[in-house]
Amino acid sequence: MMKKKVSIVLIMAIPVLLVAISGTRTNPKIVHTVSWDSSETSELFYKACADCHSHETKWPWYSYVAPVSWKIINNVNEGRGEFNISIASLGEAYEAAEEVLEGEMPPREYLILHSEAKLNTEEKNAFATGLTNTFGGEGGHDDDDDH
Ligand code: HEC
Structure with missing residues (x-):
């Protein structure tokens, strides 16, 4: 009897524990805003x-x-480290169009649970053009923050 109660309490503690150790999600202050070439480009980016x-x-x-949270938090932190529109130093923004055209971004695993982020060829082409117009293309520079 006693044993059963203890195991039920332990089982109920598991979700609480998994949330407790899920890690730290951050959305730091936005210190830079992008001048998008069009609202379509910005919409697709946010999608x-x-x-x-x-x-x-x-x-x-x-x-x-x-443990899913660890993977997601890592991805977000790593992604922000490479390219981040919310800070003045955008990082590899000039590669954005290429990543889209090559189908490298968004990452495949992201699309499993974000079907709205799946782009068809036409959308990819338009988006890539928009990204180039906004951030500059290949051969651009890292800190493309003044337009
Ligand atoms: C699920 C998170 C996630 C999403 C969504 C995502 N990225 Fe990334 N992105 C990453 C990660 C992680 C990296 C760094 C590691 C790598 O390159 O795979 C990265 C790297 C990049 C880089 C730097 C070049 C490089 O390959 O390292 C660019 C540019 C980029 N992403 C553009 C985009 C664009 C444009 C989109 C939307 C079409 C997008 N990403 C969507 C996670 C993401």
Whole structure:
């Protein structure tokens, strides 16, 4: 009897524990805003890229549950480290168009739970042009923050 009660309490503690150890999700202050070439480009960016390349991440419920949360938090931090529209030093923004055209970004695993981020060829081409117009293309410079 006693044993059973103890195991039920332990089982109920598991979700609490998984949330407790899920890690730290941050959305730091936005200190830079992009002048988009068009609202379409910005819309697509917020649909397909902003979760990992801005400080406007929409953290889904499963990002609050370990161990999935660790992977997501890592991805976001790594993505922000490479390219981040919310800080003056945008990073590798000039590669954004190429990543889209090559189908490298958004990452495949992201698309499993974000079908809205799936772009068809036409959308990819338009988006890539918009990204180049906004951030400059290949051969551009790292800190492209003044337009
Ligand atoms: C699920 C998170 C996630 C999403 C969504 C995402 N990225 Fe990334 N991005 C990353 C990570 C992680 C890296 C660094 C590691 C790598 O290159 O795979 C990265 C790297 C980059 C880089 C730097 C070049 C490079 O390959 O290292 C660019 C440019 C980029 N992403 C553009 C985009 C664009 C444009 C979109 C939207 C179409 C997008 N990303 C969507 C996570 C993401």
